[in-house]
Amino acid sequence: MKNVVAGVDIGGTNTIIGFVDSEGKIIAEDRLSTPDYAFADDFVIALDEKLREMASGLKEVNIAGIGIGAPNANFNKGTIELAPNLRWKGIIPLVRLTERRTGLKTRITNDANAAALGEMLFGGAKGMKHFIILTLGTGLGSGIVVDGEVVYGHTGFAGELGHMTVAEGGRVCGCGRRGCLETYASATGLVRTVLALLSDRRDQSTLRELKSTDITSRRVAEAAAAGDLIAVEALDQTARMIALGIANAVIFSSPETIFLFGGLAKAGEALMEPVRRYADELVQPVFRGTFKIEPSGLPEANAAILGASALIWKEMK
Numbered sequence: 001m002k003n004v005v006a007g008v009d010i011g012g013t014n015t016i017i018g019f020v021d022s023e024g025k026i027i028a029e030d031r032l033s034t035p036d037y038a039f040a041d042d043f044v045i046a047l048d049e050k051l052r053e054m055a056s057g058l059k060e061v062n063i064a065g066i067g068i069g070a071p072n073a074n075f076n077k078g079t080i081e082l083a084p085n086l087r088w089k090g091i092i093p094l095v096r097l098t099e100r101r102t103g104l105k106t107r108i109t110n111d112a113n114a115a116a117l118g119e120m121l122f123g124g125a126k127g128m129k130h131f132i133i134l135t136l137g138t139g140l141g142s143g144i145v146v147d148g149e150v151v152y153g154h155t156g157f158a159g160e161l162g163h164m165t166v167a168e169g170g171r172v173c174g175c176g177r178r179g180c181l182e183t184y185a186s187a188t189g190l191v192r193t194v195l196a197l198l199s200d201r202r203d204q205s206t207l208r209e210l211k212s213t214d215i216t217s218r219r220v221a222e223a224a225a226a227g228d229l230i231a232v233e234a235l236d237q238t239a240r241m242i243a244l245g246i247a248n249a250v251i252f253s254s255p256e257t258i259f260l261f262g263g264l265a266k267a268g269e270a271l272m273e274p275v276r277r278y279a280d281e282l283v284q285p286v287f288r289g290t291f292k293i294e295p296s297g298l299p300e301a302n303a304a305i306l307g308a309s310a311l312i313w314k315e316m317k
């Protein structure tokens with residue numbers, strides 16, 4: 001019998017399920033349509049059936065447990081709490097529901113903490129005790145690892161660097177406050193910076209020809225690569241804000257490496273180089289030269305499943 005862990009990534013549209021072996025290889029993959037299930041109980045029944053179906057297609061496979069990555073998940077309590085992009089309202093005890101239905105050990109955490117665990121077991125952070133991963137997507141998620149453990153804190157919601165205040169009285173954030181890091185240092189933040197620059201400056205820019213709703217981080221990165229002044233400036237300001245977040249985080253936990261992951265990180269060296277330069281400038285001198293900033297070592301397509309499965313694999317190693 002070969003042990004596998006079911007890595008489950010719950011998103012607003014799709015739930016991706018993969019059987020992951022101890023080397024981080026995905027040996028089977030399938031999906032469920034998340035919004036088809038009005039209640040979490042129905043979802044858990046469907047998940048249980050899907051896991052059986054997937055296992056029956058393979059021979060000699062034992063499911064050792066289920067690791068789940070989900071928005072607003074609380075590792076300490078095994079719950080999903082007030083997730084705006086899911087139909088399941090309130091506080092959902094998903095770990096208890098899943099364990100009762102499947103009889104399998106289940107753990108849950110949010111996407112960024114899952115990414116951190118995936119990085120630690122299967123990616124660029126193998127053997128590292130202290131590191132941080134920043135997921136630069138629509139928002140800014142983060143997983144902080146100290147002494148080989150993800151930081152969850154007393155409430156289970158610790159380590160969300162995206163909501164550190166970096167500009168008091170600054171941009172309005174979805175969390176109800178102002179000036180959070182993610183309002184600047186994310187794909188959405190980059191677009192907000194472009195819109196501000198377009199109204200503040202008179203420089204020619206191909207981005208002026210687009211409707212504001214058509215301006216995306218990818219378009220901005222392309223325009224910057226073509227030398228567009230507004231796009232170059234917006235990427236530069238975004239890099240500086242990411243670096244400011246990193247400089248603050250380094251003081252907190254002194255990581256060996258900060259990994260950048262997600263849509264915005266795909267801008268590659270165009271983003272990585274200024275982030276490194278600004279982080280070096282902004283960090284407290286005692287930490288200068290003590291940390292690296294690198295792209296994530298996880299394959300983007302499978303990162304969520306690998307990360308979710310790492311919740312269980314970590315406990316088995």
Ligand SMILES: [Zn+2]
Nearest residue numbers: 163173175180
């Ligand atoms: Zn916020």
